[in-house]
Amino acid sequence: MKNQKSIYALLLVPVFIFALLGFTADTEEVAAGYKVGDIAEDFSLPGIDGKMVSLADYPDAKGFLVIFTCNSCPYAVAYEDRIIALDKKYKTKGYPVLAINPNNPEIKPADNFAAMKVRAAEKGFTFPYLLDKGQTVYPKYGATRTPHVYLLQKTTEGNKVEYIGAIDDNYQDATQVEEKFVELAVDALLTGKEVKIKTTRAIGCSIKS
Template sequence: MKTMKTLLLLAIVATMSSLSAKDREPGYDDGYEIGDLATDFSLKNVDGRMVSLSDYKEARGYLVIFTCNTCPYAQAYEDRIIALDQKYKKQGVPVIAINPNNPEKSPKDGFEAMKVRAEEKGFTFPYLLDDGQKIFPKYGAARTPHVFLLEKTKAGNEVKYIGAIDDNYQDEASVETRYVEDAVNAMLRGKEIRINTTKAIGCRIKI
């Protein structure tokens, strides 16, 4: 009986280990884990410019956030994303927002609608279109919003945190744990990030 319990426990642990806290789902099985080096990209911003991570010569890292116009979760976090950019951009960690949705499946996430949304909300960060949906699968983003904190190192842009912005999308005043802020603060101080993966809560990316 003790052997059976041990085997069952090992099976449960193995199953949990095979699942990433970044929300593994059918069709979204590939992507980065903590410690991986993230690819750069060149995507069109709402101002018409092409934007890459390499454009930010003085950056210490990046908050790459997959988000969109239409998802209620993404909308609920827009002001918090602006606040993150305002707080950390001056410390060398800017927000780079990417809309991964297929505009054929979600027309209100098309490029022209993105320009309108960015102006209405006063986005202080690039808002890029993942044209052809080539970037989000590389990162392993599954939902909007989905955050990837990268640290610029000599070897490349190392993934340091993956997941949600905080623990309460409905009410910022009721947030108890600010996952992204805690992760960025630890990274900037050269400290270990205590919680480096969480489950992204939001709408499935439209493919």
Template sequence: MKKLLPLLALCVALLSSFALRPTAAGYKVGDKAADFHLKNVDGQLVSLASNPAAKGYIVVFTCNTCPFAKGYESRIIALHQQYAPQGYPVIAINPNDAASAPGDSYAAMQALAKAHKYPFPYLQDETQQVARTYGATRTPHLYVLKREGTGFVVSYIGAIDDNSEDAKLVKTKYLENAMTDIIAGRPATTSATQAIGCGIKWKKA
């Protein structure tokens, strides 16, 4: 029995390593982002090409119903107000399946955007294909895109900051630090962090 214990421990370790191995799906920093055409809450289609003056975008996968998304809502609005004048507006995308989360229906998105006077597009990813292409898993989950030539390159992926509960207790502003580097023409010193939020509500197979 004693001889079997080390073998069992090795098996558990190997299985754990496979379980924790990240998937290859989604964008990584340095990848070129494909454009999309998604419906905004005003009924218009929005794409990355819609704003030819944009130097880049802060793409935020978020939603109506997640407590984390609600907690970050005012900070997302503030990011748009801070960076849109510098050429990096926010584009918010709701990837949740409305059948699983009725509070994330298109009508509910319209109501929320109107009530909180969103200054940025709030798009419905009805097929969830854009979220899958990006590799988004949480709400909120951020991707900073920087224009290079005729396209956009992923320059930061992850969280806004290190405190989802209280903006006043934030110690590290990951997104703002990355934006300082990106706007200055440098790669972000920290280009990827762990997104913290609710899991995306995927359509049932």
């Protein structure tokens, strides 16, 4: 009996270590990247039109909706029309959408540059669709899902992160949405108010690296 208990204890050791490592990895994922209140660095990424795009290219913008998205994720696809609607509603008010595909095209061929051009044309994207070439930008932001939204506000210090998370509370059906997190956040900034809901959990596919 004593030997059996010893063997059982030894078998539990790898399980414990695995659980501990898993917890540590999750903690690091949550801890990495920008938080609300941080100043986001500018970037320069290739767009599907062949031009390099950065935040500095928009001197008249009041802020930005930086949205990490892609072609292949069903969650991202479900939100495409809503992302187009966000750009249409807020671009003229100073908050344009900049969509960034963070996936590694070698792992997800459906998200390669050529496929991005096709998808943008099919859907009639009204905003820049950029490739995070080398996957250097999304880790700085701390994006983990597609879609994952970062609302930036221009300040004298730089582009301040004001909201991080989901577009709304119902990815399955746009007609059943109860809380439009991004719209509430941008509307607050437009009226000089504080964003009430600053972070939500992004629902989508994991970024492929």
